[in-house]
Amino acid sequence: MIFILKNGFSESELIEKLKHISASYRVVDIYGTRVVIAWPDNIVSNIDDPSIKAKIMPRKPYQLTSNEFKEKTIININGVEIGGKRIAIVAGPCAVESEEQIVEIAKAVKRAGAHMLRGGAFKPRTSPYSFQGLGEEGLKMLKKASEITGLPIVTEIMDVRDIDVINRYADMIQIGARNSQNFTLLREVGKLRKPVLLKRGFGMTVEEWILAAEYILLEGNGDVVLCERGIRTFEKSTRFTLDIAGFAVAKTMTHLPIAVDPSHPAGRRDIVEPLALAAIAAGADMLIIEVHINPEKALSDSEQQLDVKAFENIMKKAKAVAEAIGRDI
Amino acid sequence: MIFILKNGFSESELIEKLKHISASYRVVDIYGTRVVIAWPDNIVSNIDDPSIKAKIMPRKPYQLTSNEFKEKTIININGVEIGGKRIAIVAGPCAVESEEQIVEIAKAVKRAGAHMLRGGAFKPRTSPYSFQGLGEEGLKMLKKASEITGLPIVTEIMDVRDIDVINRYADMIQIGARNSQNFTLLREVGKLRKPVLLKRGFGMTVEEWILAAEYILLEGNGDVVLCERGIRTFEKSTRFTLDIAGFAVAKTMTHLPIAVDPSHPAGRRDIVEPLALAAIAAGADMLIIEVHINPEKALSDSEQQLDVKAFENIMKKAKAVAEAIGRDI
Amino acid sequence: MIFILKNGFSESELIEKLKHISASYRVVDIYGTRVVIAWPDNIVSNIDDPSIKAKIMPRKPYQLTSNEFKEKTIININGVEIGGKRIAIVAGPCAVESEEQIVEIAKAVKRAGAHMLRGGAFKPRTSPYSFQGLGEEGLKMLKKASEITGLPIVTEIMDVRDIDVINRYADMIQIGARNSQNFTLLREVGKLRKPVLLKRGFGMTVEEWILAAEYILLEGNGDVVLCERGIRTFEKSTRFTLDIAGFAVAKTMTHLPIAVDPSHPAGRRDIVEPLALAAIAAGADMLIIEVHINPEKALSDSEQQLDVKAFENIMKKAKAVAEAIGRDI
Amino acid sequence: MIFILKNGFSESELIEKLKHISASYRVVDIYGTRVVIAWPDNIVSNIDDPSIKAKIMPRKPYQLTSNEFKEKTIININGVEIGGKRIAIVAGPCAVESEEQIVEIAKAVKRAGAHMLRGGAFKPRTSPYSFQGLGEEGLKMLKKASEITGLPIVTEIMDVRDIDVINRYADMIQIGARNSQNFTLLREVGKLRKPVLLKRGFGMTVEEWILAAEYILLEGNGDVVLCERGIRTFEKSTRFTLDIAGFAVAKTMTHLPIAVDPSHPAGRRDIVEPLALAAIAAGADMLIIEVHINPEKALSDSEQQLDVKAFENIMKKAKAVAEAIGRDI
Numbered sequence A, B, C, D: 001m002i003f004i005l006k007n008g009f010s011e012s013e014l015i016e017k018l019k020h021i022s023a024s025y026r027v028v029d030i031y032g033t034r035v036v037i038a039w040p041d042n043i044v045s046n047i048d049d050p051s052i053k054a055k056i057m058p059r060k061p062y063q064l065t066s067n068e069f070k071e072k073t074i075i076n077i078n079g080v081e082i083g084g085k086r087i088a089i090v091a092g093p094c095a096v097e098s099e100e101q102i103v104e105i106a107k108a109v110k111r112a113g114a115h116m117l118r119g120g121a122f123k124p125r126t127s128p129y130s131f132q133g134l135g136e137e138g139l140k141m142l143k144k145a146s147e148i149t150g151l152p153i154v155t156e157i158m159d160v161r162d163i164d165v166i167n168r169y170a171d172m173i174q175i176g177a178r179n180s181q182n183f184t185l186l187r188e189v190g191k192l193r194k195p196v197l198l199k200r201g202f203g204m205t206v207e208e209w210i211l212a213a214e215y216i217l218l219e220g221n222g223d224v225v226l227c228e229r230g231i232r233t234f235e236k237s238t239r240f241t242l243d244i245a246g247f248a249v250a251k252t253m254t255h256l257p258i259a260v261d262p263s264h265p266a267g268r269r270d271i272v273e274p275l276a277l278a279a280i281a282a283g284a285d286m287l288i289i290e291v292h293i294n295p296e297k298a299l300s301d302s303e304q305q306l307d308v309k310a311f312e313n314i315m316k317k318a319k320a321v322a323e324a325i326g327r328d329i
């Protein structure tokens, strides 16, 4: 149950009442309001207090992420809007490999119309013998590429102990599929005031994904974009199965914007375009696509990264599809 | 291995040679040519004969369905093309319930721009206690609706013993997901010269789906449309998971046109539109959508059938998306 | 709702009453009683009639298969009991390949302690270019092997048109995974009075599996054994994922005996033994295992068939595990 | 490629050679030997050096976990062996809820024959509004229960920052399914010299699971037990699908012992026993089972926790099954 507080009122009496009935609660400042979340629903629903402006009882286990709590959220990342009419396109390599590589790619995707730059410096690799990313050095290169092109950057965090270093460089922090239920990491990014891109775990239900976002919002960070990137199924002709319906359902549940990553589910270059266009047609607010100057030589995800030409082609078609459904790129 | 025969030459000598090396073979008249398929590849690849115009050795287990065998197939159903520039829209109820119902729906979907009419008379129901369809009576009603509106009809066959009766009424014969590996049924529809809509089984890989079509082509019927309709996954917010990438991959493997059914994977009305638009954006050649005059009262799949208004909305947006990718509806 | 009828009473008045309220119904002679199944539940539950001995309203969509309808079923196949204390072991090749092959295997598995012989004459192959089975010739060879060894035989039916020929040779009729929702085939074997082995489809839920059996029982054939044989999942180190919990759950739902096929889910010889022993420990009433004299040369499923030695080893361990849980082999 | 070093020889020359050819490498002290792992294989395979006692090139992406590297590992936890003839039984509540609760349960499971105690103090809950565990207070209670009963304890770590506090109390550290690819956490527990229980992620392949263990071994900690606990599939009658074949395959790949958790896949009390017995029959080295004094009142996983009576029943049957396959409990 969400209690929205009146401006200038203290919640202390309300908290007393909640304590008195042994309810659990959290006070959160989010989206410019102060709210008290209290549970379980059955014991808190009768609580009243002069500090309460409104009560909302979402019919689902999630609260702050529920679209019963608020209207569609629009996030602004250095001028790039996510969740508005314009669809945000994020592009860049799987991993930062060198300053030259990331700067060159940044310039190329910018020229092709991308709004933001992606690139991993801490890479969650299945094998410890695979390239693990350049760490803080990679973040610096990413920053350089950002400064040269003006593109804001999104990059992945893998460890709570890296929160400060990542926060220093990133404009948006990515939580990867493998950390989507790393709850202590979710809480830490929730304590920042920086946009978060939350990948759906490949074994995660839509409801679990939204509840993972709830962990972040509950710490006061409301700038979360949910990113569908494919789930594990029996079909093996692609690396994962992009769940278009899954994110369409999520849009009926939450006010948060939705991103789609067509690269990782495809796992092969030739299927990225149809997935990207399908995502736009189905209502994605943002696309995040892996692009490399020289995909065959990439140190990770070489099979799926697009060359610049292929990315430019997608941009053209994506624009047309976006306009067909009344949006923009 | 496919041997394409010269016009006017007999294959009898070739057959002798194949018998001599104990190869397996089939002579098939398909797409206006006579071909001999022989296997296993390793023993037949050196065979030569004056009757042979060309040899094709697809690098995959499927042969006649392979796009190494031929260019993209376009199927013509009473003037409706599937696989060409125009995307064919098929609409109608899950099941034929009465003459009034099907005629009314046929008129409505025609008015909204549909090119063909769907409706089941033999329904594959999970429970024997559910409505099983009206049988031949249903086919007659469907025919009536077709005559009134001019829309060709597609309807499902469930039993090889119904082949004649279905063939008499249907313009296109549907093989349902649950019969997608009913190999004797596949062979029987292969013996007809009538277009087939082959649903992908919900536990079937893309390769198995194409091999199921191979059963039909091997009997000489090349007019097969593959229909993606969702696979079983752990995600339960929708009935099945529409595998957009699966059909995109299929398009890289086969020359057959691809249809998408957005209704059954959604299992809920509100997700049909995003799936339909995604399918078009990703390159579907045909959509098949469940539409009912009164969805709440439908005798089957009530949750997912659209009312006419919702279908009209999809038609408008679908047209725009089709045009955005250089196609038409 | 199930109405169990009194001996010697006619159901005609009851039927009248059901017609009067527009209920659906079926009269079935099964397990030595005459019952009337009527639905939907809400309109039939108040019906009364002197012919009614008892009313049962299972709380699930399935009725005759429900263990609310009857105690655990024991099936007798020429002296081999399935569902009793003794666990029935069925062994034999994937496919009958020659008289010599099947006779030799039959003798070997009998010697090792098997109670029944398996072997396919009509094979549901993914590809039309794979070995399709010997058809009726294969059935004759199977019969020969049965006569020599005294082992009853189970063999697969794929086509309703083969019902007579299969019925002539088989002691138990197998419905394969790919035909598990071929509802007209289910009905036809339901009309026979011969035991049926119903494989679970690899994309089928437990409830759907039981409802498939319901189709058979509703025609009056109560001798159905449910066979778990693995479902499709993302894990690819085995061919399918054996769902031990799935059949354990089925045992809490139905009175029908449960078989387990450890060969097809393994898809590799070295994993058949642990799956077989696990199945017994978890309560399987029957095992069906692929055994071949010369697995490497087998015309189908060569990777997973056991040689006789490996089967003998399983038999020894299986016996020990069976006794550990108070059963027998 | 693994280079096993001779006792008393320095690897410095070998390292020089590896640097010279730009190979990657790691020096690891594990299982009482010093080894150098170097990669990629193709460039390091020709390296030679007087310090090398033996070279091993596993044919798989994993190295130290491969059973090509060493014989089956047996782990000793305060006298409890895992991986030997005796099967280790770990039991206890999902979460520590109070000192009284954990002490009472510890006594009860000890009396029933359990060898170790489980209980979570940091709980990975899908929803932030669910009980999150008692934290360090919970660890203290667990310790108390351990001291009273003499049972070693296994408990979950969720955050790298808790490594010291967990290490102080736990005899074995659990990595939960949701953190199975939290690679920085894996590395940290790898730096300890304390046994680790590594749960398989519910969306994780067998190979990924073994590679996750490789992260731990590569830091020098060889005392890892792999724990199968069910994967996500379409079947919904249980919470997850226990992949018996998956762990049987793992046993053919690695020397590490295998545990099975039958409680979480079941998600319901009545299916825990068949899964537990199946796991033993299929070769598990350890079982970890949720047991609660008062399951209905449990603060987490209430549906699946067993009462003491049910656990005692399992112990009796488990013992019999273990003996049937030549093992012990």
Ligand SMILES: C=C(OP(=O)(O)O)C(=O)O
Residues within 6 Å of the ligand: A094, A120, A124, A175, A176, A177, A178, A199, A229, A261, A264
């Ligand atoms: C690793 C990545 O993605 P995911 O976490 O979705 O696998 C990535 O975006 O580089």
Ligand SMILES: C=C(OP(=O)(O)O)C(=O)O
Residues within 6 Å of the ligand: B094, B120, B124, B175, B176, B177, B178, B199, B229, B261, B264
């Ligand atoms: C039953 C139908 O579809 P499917 O076979 O795909 O389930 C249908 O189209 O009515």
Ligand SMILES: C=C(OP(=O)(O)O)C(=O)O
Residues within 6 Å of the ligand: C094, C120, C124, C175, C176, C177, C178, C199, C229, C261, C264
């Ligand atoms: C084909 C067979 O099995 P399934 O139908 O389970 O695949 C078989 O038993 O030979």
Ligand SMILES: C=C(OP(=O)(O)O)C(=O)O
Residues within 6 Å of the ligand: D094, D120, D124, D175, D176, D177, D178, D199, D229, D261, D264
């Ligand atoms: C949460 C637990 O398990 P898992 O990580 O396997 O879900 C547990 O053992 O308490």
Ligand SMILES: [Mn+2]
Residues within 6 Å of the ligand: A094, A095, A264, A290, A300, A301
């Ligand atoms: Mn990547």
Ligand SMILES: [Mn+2]
Residues within 6 Å of the ligand: B094, B095, B264, B290, B300, B301
């Ligand atoms: Mn339908």
Ligand SMILES: [Mn+2]
Residues within 6 Å of the ligand: C094, C095, C264, C290, C300, C301
């Ligand atoms: Mn087989």
Ligand SMILES: [Mn+2]
Residues within 6 Å of the ligand: D094, D095, D264, D290, D300, D301
């Ligand atoms: Mn638990």
